[in-house]
Amino acid sequence: MRFLTRTTRSVAPTAAGEQLLLTMTPRLEEIEAELGVLTAQQGTPRGTIRITASGHAIHAVLWPKLPKFLRDYPGINVEMVVDYGLSDIVSERYDAGVRFGE
Incomplete structure (x- = not known):
């Protein structure tokens, strides 16, 4: 045609x-x-950040920083999961893992 x-x-x-x-x-x-x-x-951060960490790391390290972070980046959602094991952050689709130790 x-x-x-x-x-x-x-x-x-x-x-x-x-x-x-x-x-x-x-x-x-x-x-x-x-x-x-x-x-x-474009250039505006948005989405979800998934973090696995021990309860202490979430409460003592991450939680105090969260209010300012969320004010600075309102398009970001933060999902924190308390986990005391050694997770495979890649296969479980986490963006970061926080553990004690070296």
Whole structure:
């Protein structure tokens, strides 16, 4: 199916091209608007940080820092899980693990 008629001096849509253009224009505008929203969010930290730590590490080290961090980065959610074992933070999809020791 031809969508364009081309000569040495011009390019013009065929009837099928006109129909396609009428159908696609609103969708392309929606895509462009959504890309604009995503571009505006670029550089703004957002998402969830998952941390596994001992109860003491959460209460003594992480918790006191949390209010300022959340004020500075309102788009970030912090999920802290108390765990005293040695977790595989990669397979359990944690971003960080805090344990005592070297």
